[in-house]
Amino acid sequence: MESIKFQHHFKQIWACYLSAEQTQASMGLNDEQIQMQRIATEFAQKEFLPYMAEWDEKEYFAKETMQKAAQLGFGAIYVSEKYGGTGLTRLDSSIIFEALSRGCVSTTAYMSIHNMCAWMIEQFGSEEQKQHWIPSLASMEKFASYCLTEPGSGSDAASLATTARCDGDFYILNGSKAFISGGGDTDLYVIMVRTGSPGPKGISCILVEKDTPGLSFGKKEKKVGWNSQPTRAVILEDCKVPVSNRLGEEGQGFNIAMQGLNGGRINIASCSLGAAQASLELAANHLKVRKQFNKPLAEFQHNQFKLAQMATNLVASRLLVRKAASSLQQNLPDAVSLCSMAKLFATDQCFDIVNQALQMHGGYGYLKDYAVQQYLRDIRVHQILEGTNEIMQLIVSRDILQN
Numbered sequence: 001m002e003s004i005k006f007q008h009h010f011k012q013i014w015a016c017y018l019s020a021e022q023t024q025a026s027m028g029l030n031d032e033q034i035q036m037q038r039i040a041t042e043f044a045q046k047e048f049l050p051y052m053a054e055w056d057e058k059e060y061f062a063k064e065t066m067q068k069a070a071q072l073g074f075g076a077i078y079v080s081e082k083y084g085g086t087g088l089t090r091l092d093s094s095i096i097f098e099a100l101s102r103g104c105v106s107t108t109a110y111m112s113i114h115n116m117c118a119w120m121i122e123q124f125g126s127e128e129q130k131q132h133w134i135p136s137l138a139s140m141e142k143f144a145s146y147c148l149t150e151p152g153s154g155s156d157a158a159s160l161a162t163t164a165r166c167d168g169d170f171y172i173l174n175g176s177k178a179f180i181s182g183g184g185d186t187d188l189y190v191i192m193v194r195t196g197s198p199g200p201k202g203i204s205c206i207l208v209e210k211d212t213p214g215l216s217f218g219k220k221e222k223k224v225g226w227n228s229q230p231t232r233a234v235i236l237e238d239c240k241v242p243v244s245n246r247l248g249e250e251g252q253g254f255n256i257a258m259q260g261l262n263g264g265r266i267n268i269a270s271c272s273l274g275a276a277q278a279s280l281e282l283a284a285n286h287l288k289v290r291k292q293f294n295k296p297l298a299e300f301q302h303n304q305f306k307l308a309q310m311a312t313n314l315v316a317s318r319l320l321v322r323k324a325a326s327s328l329q330q331n332l333p334d335a336v337s338l339c340s341m342a343k344l345f346a347t348d349q350c351f352d353i354v355n356q357a358l359q360m361h362g363g364y365g366y367l368k369d370y371a372v373q374q375y376l377r378d379i380r381v382h383q384i385l386e387g388t389n390e391i392m393q394l395i396v397s398r399d400i401l402q403n
Contacts, residue, residue, distance in 0.1 A: 024311070024318070025095075025098065027315075028322075033091070040099035041099040043068075044099055044103025048065070048104040048107060052374065055106070056228060057227075059228070063185075066110075066140050067139070069100070070139050074111065075118070075138045076118040076122075077115055078115065079138065085122070089326075090329040091322055091325040093112075093325070094267070094269075095270075095322075097112050098270045101273070104228060105271050105275045106227060106228040108274070109382075110228075113145070113146050116267065118144065120190060120256060120259075121190075121247065125248075129207070133188065142186075142188060143185070143188070144182070145180050145186045146190050147177040147180050147190060148177070148257050149179050150176060158200040159198075160194060162177065162194060169243050171241050173191070173236040174239070176218075176234065176236065179231055180232060181231055182229060184217035184232045185230050187209065188207060189207070189208045189234060192205055195253075196251055200254035203253035204251060205253035206247065207245045213239070213240065214236060214238045214239030215239050216237070217232040217235065218234075218235060224381070225377030264386045268347065268382050269350075270321055270346075272351070272382050273321060275354055276379075277314060278375060279357035279358075280310055283310070283372070286361050310356055314353055316345075317345055321342045324342035337395065343386065347379070351379055354372065354376045358373060
């Protein structure tokens with residue numbers, strides 16, 4: 001790396017970057033999954049981790065590196081091989097995203113959103129849409145963004161106000177979307193719009209290409225974390241799009257959006273797992289080398305107990321995420337509730353683990369030369385996006401009360 005600033009403390013991170021086989025992360029996996037995990041871990045170690053701090057500070061969207069990841073099959077992980085995807089399961093994708101996140105949470109989180117968009121096109125698109133878009137998304141020659149949230153419509157997604165008026169063979173789109181990952185730098189926007197009456201049944205899903213007249217973008221947002229992916233508003237002003245760009249049927253958009261988010265919640269929870277695993281290892285290493293009162297911090301029972309709690313909560317989170325991923329893959333009745341539980345539990349617990357790891361570093365943990373603070377900043381938003389954790393509680397409680 002060019003700057004000493006980005007080299008500083010890298011040796012400690014590298015020393016702590018244990019292979020997945022040396023951690024609980026491989027528990028219960030078959031040989032093929034362990035191999036996938038090893039490939040993703042090695043890629044993250046070589047291609048993400050050395051540049052994580054630099055991408056964060058310079059707000060660099062690492063398209064070329066993500067395209068390298070796509071060569072390993074990480075651009076459309078759970079999309080059919082028929083259209084150029086990798087054809088793996090939701091559990092496989094969770095394993096991969098967890099491993100990649102140990103190298104860079106922010107970049108991996110964007111890749112998980114891109115994967116979600118590719119799956120939505122395969123699941124609900126026409127044959128022409130699948131053949132046109134999925135191969136280039138799978139190779140990450142093209143990048144995709146998911147557009148649901150609006151300035152006045154966050155948790156209440158069914159109240160979205162962006163409209164699509166049918167005019168012959170075209171839709172005329174007007175409105176705006178907020179907090180769009182990749183906004184302005186990606187090639188395809190999967191946009192939820194209102195084509196009918198108020199409420200969820202009046203929502204449709206339309207694919208809009210970047211250079212479409214009437215499509216523009218707001219300023220690049222300045223964020224606490226997730227800085228290696230740009231975030232902008234997506235603005236639609238009499239944006240004219242062919243009706244053939246509609247994904248699924250009119251009125252199906254809310255269902256499409258929610259089905260996408262079920263998997264998205266697993267993906268984001270998996271990214272939190274990777275950050276928590278890396279931070280736990282960093283903390284353990286720091287406790288062994290840092291001395292106070294003439295002995296290593298690792299010899300203080302308080303720190304030992306904290307490490308035990310952190311590891312226990314991490315393993316519990318991982319098991320719940322993987323259970324939810326398997327349930328979603330099998331389309332079981334409890335899948336939606338389990339995805340919400342996994343997202344709620346894992347993102348909360350993993351944030352606490354990383355926060356405790358930072359505390360164990362003392363003042364060093366608050367320095368940007370130390371990776372733990374970046375893991376903390378990057379995963380804080382996971383408790384908000386893909387449905388806030390408060391909404392996750394509503395989904396779970398509603399399922400309990402209805403049954």
